[in-house]
Structures are given as C-alpha cells and as structure tokens.
Amino acid sequence: MSVQAHALTDDHAHDHGHHHKETFVTKYIFSQDHKMISKQYLITGLIMGFIGIAMSLLFRMQLAWPGESFPIFEAVLGKWAPDGVMDADIYLALVTIHGTIMVFFVLTAGLSGTFSNLLIPLQIGARDMASGFLNMLSYWMFFLSSVIMVISLFVEAGPAAAGWTIYPPLSALPMAQPGSGMGMTLWLVSMAIFIASSLLGSLNYIVTVINLRTKGMSMTRLPLTIWAFFVTAIIGVISFPVLLSAALLLIMDRSFGTSFFLSDIFIQGEVLHYQGGSPVLFEHLFWFLGHPEVYIVILPAMGIVSEVMSVNARKPIFGYRAMIASILAIAFLSTIVWGHHMFISGMNPFLGSVFTFTTLLIAIPSAVKAFNWITTLWKGNLQLNPGMLFSIGMVSTFITGGLTGIILGDSTLDINVHDTYFVVAHFHLVMGISALYGLFAGVYHWFPKMFQGRMMSKNLGYVHFWITAVGSYGVFFPMHFVGMAGVPRRYYQNTAFPMFDELVDVQVLMTVFAIITALAQLIFVYNFVRSIFYGARGPQNPWNATTLEWTAPQEHIHGNWPGAIPEVHRWSYDYSKTFENGDYILPGQDFVPQDVPLQENEEELQH
Amino acid sequence: MTAVLTIAVLVLVGIAVWQMTKIFELSQVRAKSANAEVATDEDNRYNGYLMFAFLIFIYGITIFSFWKYGKYILPESSSEHGAEYDSLLLWSFVIIFIVQFITQALLHYYAYKYRGKKGTKALFFADNNTLEFIWTIIPVIVLAGLILWGLYTWTNIMDINEDDDPLIVELYAQQFNWTARYGGADNVLGEANVRLIDIDRANILGLDESDPNASDDVIVKELHLPVGRKVNFKFRSQDVLHSAYMPHFRAQMNCVPGMITEFSFTPTVTTAEMRQRPETIEKVKRTNILRAEKAAMGEPNSDPWEFDYVLLCNKICGKSHYNMQMKIIVETEEEYQAWLEGQQTFNQTMASMQP
Numbered sequence: 032m033s034v035q036a037h038a039l040t041d042d043h044a045h046d047h048g049h050h051h052k053e054t055f056v057t058k059y060i061f062s063q064d065h066k067m068i069s070k071q072y073l074i075t076g077l078i079m080g081f082i083g084i085a086m087s088l089l090f091r092m093q094l095a096w097p098g099e100s101f102p103i104f105e106a107v108l109g110k111w112a113p114d115g116v117m118d119a120d121i122y123l124a125l126v127t128i129h130g131t132i133m134v135f136f137v138l139t140a141g142l143s144g145t146f147s148n149l150l151i152p153l154q155i156g157a158r159d160m161a162s163g164f165l166n167m168l169s170y171w172m173f174f175l176s177s178v179i180m181v182i183s184l185f186v187e188a189g190p191a192a193a194g195w196t197i198y199p200p201l202s203a204l205p206m207a208q209p210g211s212g213m214g215m216t217l218w219l220v221s222m223a224i225f226i227a228s229s230l231l232g233s234l235n236y237i238v239t240v241i242n243l244r245t246k247g248m249s250m251t252r253l254p255l256t257i258w259a260f261f262v263t264a265i266i267g268v269i270s271f272p273v274l275l276s277a278a279l280l281l282i283m284d285r286s287f288g289t290s291f292f293l294s295d296i297f298i299q300g301e302v303l304h305y306q307g308g309s310p311v312l313f314e315h316l317f318w319f320l321g322h323p324e325v326y327i328v329i330l331p332a333m334g335i336v337s338e339v340m341s342v343n344a345r346k347p348i349f350g351y352r353a354m355i356a357s358i359l360a361i362a363f364l365s366t367i368v369w370g371h372h373m374f375i376s377g378m379n380p381f382l383g384s385v386f387t388f389t390t391l392l393i394a395i396p397s398a399v400k401a402f403n404w405i406t407t408l409w410k411g412n413l414q415l416n417p418g419m420l421f422s423i424g425m426v427s428t429f430i431t432g433g434l435t436g437i438i439l440g441d442s443t444l445d446i447n448v449h450d451t452y453f454v455v456a457h458f459h460l461v462m463g464i465s466a467l468y469g470l471f472a473g474v475y476h477w478f479p480k481m482f483q484g485r486m487m488s489k490n491l492g493y494v495h496f497w498i499t500a501v502g503s504y505g506v507f508f509p510m511h512f513v514g515m516a517g518v519p520r521r522y523y524q525n526t527a528f529p530m531f532d533e534l535v536d537v538q539v540l541m542t543v544f545a546i547i548t549a550l551a552q553l554i555f556v557y558n559f560v561r562s563i564f565y566g567a568r569g570p571q572n573p574w575n576a577t578t579l580e581w582t583a584p585q586e587h588i589h590g591n592w593p594g595a596i597p598e599v600h601r602w603s604y605d606y607s608k609t610f611e612n613g614d615y616i617l618p619g620q621d622f623v624p625q626d627v628p629l630q631e632n633e634e635e636l637q638h
Numbered sequence: 639m640t641a642v643l644t645i646a647v648l649v650l651v652g653i654a655v656w657q658m659t660k661i662f663e664l665s666q667v668r669a670k671s672a673n674a675e676v677a678t679d680e681d682n683r684y685n686g687y688l689m690f691a692f693l694i695f696i697y698g699i700t701i702f703s704f705w706k707y708g709k710y711i712l713p714e715s716s717s718e719h720g721a722e723y724d725s726l727l728l729w730s731f732v733i734i735f736i737v738q739f740i741t742q743a744l745l746h747y748y749a750y751k752y753r754g755k756k757g758t759k760a761l762f763f764a765d766n767n768t769l770e771f772i773w774t775i776i777p778v779i780v781l782a783g784l785i786l787w788g789l790y791t792w793t794n795i796m797d798i799n800e801d802d803d804p805l806i807v808e809l810y811a812q813q814f815n816w817t818a819r820y821g822g823a824d825n826v827l828g829e830a831n832v833r834l835i836d837i838d839r840a841n842i843l844g845l846d847e848s849d850p851n852a853s854d855d856v857i858v859k860e861l862h863l864p865v866g867r868k869v870n871f872k873f874r875s876q877d878v879l880h881s882a883y884m885p886h887f888r889a890q891m892n893c894v895p896g897m898i899t900e901f902s903f904t905p906t907v908t909t910a911e912m913r914q915r916p917e918t919i920e921k922v923k924r925t926n927i928l929r930a931e932k933a934a935m936g937e938p939n940s941d942p943w944e945f946d947y948v949l950l951c952n953k954i955c956g957k958s959h960y961n962m963q964m965k966i967i968v969e970t971e972e973e974y975q976a977w978l979e980g981q982q983t984f985n986q987t988m989a990s991m992q993p
C-alpha cells in the first residue's frame with residue numbers, strides 16, 4: 032500500500048479524532064492496529080510452521096530408511112548427523128520440537144492469534160481491540176518466545192528432547208538426557224513467555240467481544256467465528272495458567288532442588304536426594320492445559336469452517352443455536368477430560384472410569400457439529416473456492432480422526448493402543464490436519480481483508496488443496512495400521528524388534544506422501560507471497576458475504592470504518608433468504624448483509 | 639514391494655498434477671475480471687467432480703490399507719481378559735466404519751451434487767429441531783452402550799486382587815533395560831527401595847537384605863510365565879518414566895519412580911503354541927524373507943527370527959528408548975517350575991558376592 036493512499040484514507044477517519052503521523056516503526060513493527068498485528072501473527076506462525084514441518088520430514092525419512100545416510104541430514108543437523116546418519120538423541124529432539132512448534136506456535140498463536148485479531152473487531156463492528164497496547168504486547172511476547180524456542184535448537188547439548196509433554200523425571204534430569212539441560216531450560220522459559228502472551232491476547236479478545244459489539248449485534252447475531260474465538264479465549268484463560276504452574280514447579284525441581292515431581296531416583300550410579308514428589312502430579316497439571324489445548328486449536332478452525340462453509344454454500348449455517356450450544360458443551364467438557372491421557376499412568380483406575388465417561392460424552396457435541404456441516408451443504412449452491420474446499424476437507428478429516436477417538440477415549444481399549452502410532456494418526460487427523468485446513472480456509476477466505484483487497488490465485492489454491500488432501504490421508508490413514516501392529520511412538524527406529532520388520536513398506540509409503548504433501552505447501556507459500564504484492568484486486572465483498580468486515584473499505588484505516596460504525600439489524604446468515612413468493616429479500620442478490628434493516632413483509636427469524 | 643508402492647504413489651500424484659494443470663489451463667481462457675479469483679461454474683464443476691473422486695479415494699485407501707496392511711495387526715490376544723478386549727475393539731471398529739462410510743459419502747456426495755451453478759437458488763434451511771434431536775440422541779445411545787461395556791471391562795481388568803493364588807512378579811525398569819523379580823518359594827516380594835541399591839555387591843534392585851521375604855527372591859533378565867495362572871505385576875522404575883507394554887497380552891502400565899503400579903493378567907497361550915499358529919508362521923516367514931535380504935546386503939539386525947512374546951518400553955525414556963525390551967516366555971507349569979529351580983535366589987547371589 033502506498034503512503035499516499037494511506038494518508039488519503041486517514042483523512043476519512045475523522046470521527047474518532049486521531050490524525051497522528053505513523054512512522055515505519057509504529058505502522059509495521061510496534062503497531063497497535065489489530066489488522067497489522069494479525070498479519071504479524073500469521074507470518075510468524077507460518078515461518079514457525081515451515082520449521083516444524085521441515086523437522087517432521089527429517090524424522091519421517093529416518094523412520095522410512097532407518098540408519099541410512101543422507102547428505103541433507105549432515106547439512107541441516109551438522110554434528111547431530113555424523114556421516115549423514117541421524118543421531119538417536121536428535122531424533123527425539125526433532126519429535127519434541129516439532130510437536131511444540133506445531134501445537135503452540137502454529138496452531139495456537141498462528142491460527143487463533145491471527146484470526147481472532149483480524150476478525151473480532153471487524154465482525155463485531157469495533158474500531159479496534161479493547162486494548163491495542165496489550166494486543167501489541169501479546170504479539171511481541173509471542174515473537175520473543177518463538178525466538179527463544181528457535182535459539183534453543185542451537186544449544187551445545189541439544190534442544191529439549193523429552194517429548195512435547197516434557198514429563199519429568201526425564202525432562203528434569205540432564206543426566207537422563209542431554210537435552211534436559213540448557214535446551215529444556217530455554218524450552219520452559221519460552222513456554223512461560225508464550226503463556227503470558229496467550230493470556231494477554233485471550234483477555235483482550237474476551238473483553239472486546241463482551242463490550243465492543245456494535246449497536247444491534249446481540250450475542251445471538253454473532254458470526255460463529257466470533258463465538259469460537261470468544262470461547263477459545265475463555266478456555267485459554269482457564270487452562271493456560273495451570274501449565275504455567277507446572278512449568279514453574281518443574282523449573283524449581285530442576286534448578287532449586289525441590290521435589291514436586293521427583294522421588295526415589297537412582298541414576299548414573301548414585302541416589303538423588305529427591306523424595307516424595309510424583310511425576311503423576313505433573314501429568315495432571317500438564318494435561319489440565321494439554322487437553323483443553325487441543326480444543327483451543329480446533330475450535331477456531333471450527334468457527335472459520337462454519338463461516339466459510341455457510342458463505343460459499345449460499346445457505347445459512349444449519350442449526351446456528353445448536354452450533355453455539357455444541358461449542359459451549361465442547362468447551363465445558365474439554366476441561367474435565369484431561370485424565371484420558373493418563374489411563375495407564377498409575378492413577379486410580381476409578382478416575383479412569385470417570386474420565387472415560389466425560390471423554391465419550393464429548394463425542395456428542397462433536398457429532399452434532401459434523402452433521403450440521405453436512406446439512407449445510409445439502410441443497411446449497413456451493414461455490415467451490417479454495418477456502419470452501421479446505422472447509423469440506425476439514426469436516427472430512429475431523430470425522431475420520433474423531434471417530435478413532437472412541438477407541439482412545441475408552442480406558443479399556445486405550446490399554447493396548449496408548450502411545451502407539453494409532454494415537455499419532457488419530458490426533459494428527461483430528462487436530463493437526465483439521466486445524467491446518469481451518470487455517471488455510473481462513474487465509475484463502477480473508478486474504479482480501481488482510482491485504483487491501485488483493486486475492487490469492489484460486490488455481491494455485493486448487494492445486495494446493497488437492498495434493499494436500501490426498502497426501503494427508505496418504506500419510507495418516509495407513510499410520511493407524513502401524514499403531515494396531517503395536518509400534519510405539521517416539522522410537523528412533525523399529526529395527527530392534529523383528530516383529531516390526533515387515534512394516535517398513537508402510538513407513539516408506541507414509542514418508543513419500545509426507546514429502547509430497549510438504550512440497551505442496553511451497554505452492555501455498557509462493558501463492559501467499561506473490562499475492563501480497565501482485566494479487567489481483569477483487570471487489571470489496573468478493574465472496575458476497577453478509578458479515579460486517581466486508582462493509583469496511585479495502586484500504587486499511589485506523590478505526591476500520593471511515594464513517595460511523597454500521598448498525599446491525601439481523602444475524603449473519605441471511606443467505607438465499609426469500610419472501611414467501613420465492614423472491615430474494617434484496618432483488619438480484621442472494622444475500623442480505625447484516626447492516627441492512629429488516630424489509631417489509633420479511634419474516635424475522637428468532638435471531 | 640516398496641519400490642512398487644513408491645512408483646504407484648508417484649504415478650497417482652503425477653496424474654493429480656496433470657489434472658490440476660488442465661483445470662488451470664481451462665480457467666485461464668477467461669478474461670481477467672475483478673472476479674478473476676472467485677470460483678466460476680467451471681471451477682465448481684471440476685472441483686465437484688474431484689470431490690466425488692476424493693470419496694472414492696477415501697474408500698480406496700481404506701480397502702487398500704486393509705488388504706495390504708491388515709495382516710500386520712496384532713494377532714488374537716494371548717491373555718484371558720484380552721478376548722473381551724478384542725471383541726470390544728471389534729465392535730467399536732464396526733461402529734466407526736459404519737459412521738465413516740455414511741458421513742464421508744454424504745459430505746462428498748453433497749459437495750459434488752450441489753456444486754454451484756449460476757441461477758440456482760440454495761434452500762434457506764436454518765433449523766430443524768427434529769433432525770437435531772435425532773442426531774443427538776443416536777450418538778447418545780450408541781456411546782452409552784460403548785461406555786457401559788468399556789467401563790465394565792475396565793473395572794474387571796483393573797480389579798487387581800489376590801484371589802486364585804496369583805503369581806507375584808515385579809517388573810523393574812531403568813534406562814534402558816528391564817529386570818524381573820519373582821517372590822520365590824513364598825511368592826512374596828521382599829521390601830525394596832532405590833536407596834538400598836548397592837551396585838558393588840550386586841544388589842541392583844535395592845532389596846532390603848534384612849527382610850526375610852527378600853532372601854528367596856529370584857532376579858532374572860527374562861520373563862517366564864506359567865500358562866493359565868494369573869500373574870500380578872508390580873512395576874517400579876529407578877530413574878525416569880517407563881511403560882511396560884506387552885502388546886500380545888493387551889497389557890500396559892507405566893513405571894513411575896517413587897511409586898509401585900500394578901497390572902494383572904492370565905496368559906492363555908504358550909510361546910510354543912503361538913509359534914505353531916498359522917498366522918504366526920506366515921508372519922515369521924514374511925519377516926525372515928526380509929531379514930535374509932538384509933543379511934545378503936550385510937546389514938545388521940538380519941538374523942533369522944523366531945517368534946517370541948516381548949515386553950517393550952512405551953514411554954519416552956531417553957536415547958535408547960527404541961531398544962528397551964525383554965523376552966517373555968509363556969510355558970507349561972512344569973517347564974516354569976523347572977526353569978525357576980535353575981535360578982539363583984537373592985541370598986545365593988549375595989553369598990557368592992562375599993569375599
């Protein structure tokens with residue numbers, strides 16, 4: 032965007048009175064504008080995603096061709112791959128950091144951070160977030176934690192390698208694993224800052240949604256995106272502090288000799304002084320966040336998919352109130368199911384029964400959502416834009432991945448598939464791939480809103496989607512069989528067990544699919560970067576959507592709308608609504624924007 | 639085989655890319671308008687067809703995986719509770735595949751059937767309480783059934799008691815190996831704590847030498863179990879978390895430093911019987927062909943394999959986590975007794991260590 036254009040639009044922002052001059056630093060770096068912050072989140076998240084996915088390719092190659100020498104290993108891993116053969120410690124580090132980066136840095140900050148920031152003010156009709164300063168602070172703390180996490184990769188003894196769940200004692204004792212020294216310290220520091228960032232962001236989202244909705248925007252007129260972001264923020268505020276406490280106690284055990292999580296340890300020929308702590312306590316604290324975390328990841332994706340699907344189906348989302356109810360039910364249940372990660376941890380089996388019960392209950396609101404999405408497609412006029420394809424893809428992977436949750440959530444069945452590749456396949460489909468599809472759907476759909484009306488190439492988008500869709504199933508569907516064969520996760524290689532020998536052909540198949548799918552993401556990167564600068568400018572409301580963000584001008588201005596904020600008169604899903612005689616409410620167009628008042632003879636629904 | 643698979647994948651991807659470029663070219667014909675990057679009827683048509691093709695792909699990869707990889711799945715269980723586990727698993731899978739089959743079909747078929755065409759009017763269909771009720775209540779009923787069955791089985795499995803004179807065995811984990819301890823003649827394990835470990839005197843499990851129950855304990859590196867007798871396992875770890883995973887017996891429990899965890903099962907099939915099962919013979923044959931190929935290339939881990947039950951570590955525990963294992967041998971009561979008598983007791987070991 033040119034400087035002149037900006038000056039021009041700034042003039043229009045007369046009704047809230049600031050005309051302060053913006054410098055490069057205040058506009059692009061320490062910006063307090065939610066639109067810029069959302070772009071900062073997105074781009075940081077995508078860069079972290081690049082690192083995370085690249086790591087997964089390295090360890091997938093090791094799994095398919097165990098012990099083989101690859102020049103790429105030596106080039107990337109250096110001393111950790113002598114003669115190009117991957118070291119067992121660095122394998123665990125790669126797995127650990129891949130999980131950490133993808134869950135927290137890409138799918139929490141990159142997804143929820145980006146779209147909450149972009150859409151909350153624009154869709155509820157607010158000039159900006161409740162506190163622009165806290166918002167800026169939230170991004171910069173996220174950035175700082177990303178930097179620390181990346182720096183930890185270069186530590187002498189190697190990065191954290193105890194798995195992304197960092198269970199002590201392994202994560203607490205450098206004698207147990209070299210990565211548990213400086214690498215783990217940096218991991219913990221990075222996560223502590225990340226948690227603070229996430230809390231600042233979440234509090235801001237909650238306050239903004241509650242207080243800054245425009246006139247007429249009742250809670251039941253909100254787009255489902257906003258409901259999803261709002262509830263996600265609440266879950267975050269409830270559960271992230273618990274992870275902070277776990278991290279703090281672990282830091283104390285590591286550095287100050289306390290015994291919160293450690294007891295009776297004999298390692299490297301000597302007894303340590305720790306007495307009376309319990310690793311099971313850490314597991315409880317970790318999963319008290321860890322499980323809600325997967326819903327923090329998937330709920331925004333669900334919100335985005337609901338919105339994008341409804342717009343492109345030219346139909347209201349089916350069962351709007353049921354969708355809200357299921358978001359609330361999932362949010363509530365998500366905080367009382369954490370124990371299903373711990374059925375065989377040594378905790379009281381009776382607790383296992385309770386957690387089985389609550390866990391399988393969560394399948395009900397999830398099923399309702401899936402059925403509602405399918406019904407939204409029924410008798411629609413589907414505009415198969417890339418965002419829509421990713422939305423449909425998300426429903427597909429969510430169902431496939433979610434169904435196997437019935438097995439893992441059942442304490443009995445969990446006994447034999449716990450910590451096997453069955454789990455890896457399950458959560459990659461249901462929260463990894465599904466949430467990524469939500470991210471992609473959001474980027475393709477709201478790209479014009481982020482980048483002054485420029486649009487991403489749809490054809491590259493189609494190629495990106497289809498290769499990704501085929502590739503993701505190609506990686507994770509056969510993986511269920513590896514798990515059913517009893518192969519544990521986090522094994523550097525499976526050659527120590529002859530019973531796993533014949534599975535090597537599955538491993539090769541999965542790795543080939545993984546490489547192809549990862550390469551296809553470069554198409555997205557190219558499309559994204561190219562479109563920022565050379566993308567064709569579309570109309571102001573390219574997808575003919577009803578929500579408020581499309582009433583704002585394409586040029587970004589501080590305060591979002593040049594004049595008064597639009598007033599809302601209806602819910603956000605009046606697509607293809609007709610009078611009784613079958614004519615569209617507004618002649619010649621199949622949608623009624625939220626700021627259009629109720630027309631004569633129009634039937635008002637209960638929204 | 640691997641090469642064939644790889645080639646098949648590459649060919650499929652090639653076809654996909656070729657189709658993509660076709661779409662790309664077709665859509666290039668149109669003049670660039672303001673709406674150039676919004677899907678046209680042409681795009682909808684192609685992507686609608688591809689959605690349908692994708693449904694076939696999902697079914698295809700399911701069938702392919704079962705046909706190709708179905709045989710890799712763990713064999714029928716070798717423990718008493720395992721039979722119940724297997725049937726619960728089977729029924730869960732039946733339900734999962736029915737739901738998967740129907741929902742994926744609807745999703746992708748609708749995406750294909752209702753692909754957008756100019757002038758089509760979508761149906762304004764916002765709510766239907768009956769439908770919502772139906773698809774809430776069906777999962778409720780199905781899940782209630784699964785929950786009740788699962789909980790009943792779980793309670794039975796986890797009810798660890800001393801009825802039926804169970805054999806008491808301790809499984810002791812450390813980086814990166816397993817040790818087993820039997821109660822000996824009295825079938826009672828002596829007290830133990832890591833603080834009593836004395837490596838120099840070979841008291842590697844930290845047994846309390848003053849505890850009379852400890853004197854006849856037998857410490858071994860191979861787990862022998864008599865068939866048909868209930869075994870109560872006590873798990874300990876001396877350093878980090880480990881998990882004792884015995885996949886053939888549908889048994890797993892974490893080993894937690896500072897506490898003793900428990901699991902119990904009754905083995906029902908001896909190692910010898912297992913080796914005679916047709917599916918085991920098949921698996922061993924397939925595996926040994928692969929291993930012979932590896933041997934020919936001079937690679938390690940290529941000795942011919944004979945089936946054995948195995949105990950694996952299934953909780954990340956450090957560098958050699960991938961190779962922390964112990965052989966399990968299920969045998970007849972007589973064979974077991976004969977083996978046990980051949981082992982040194984803790985007292986004998988300690989005595990032999992005295993200078």
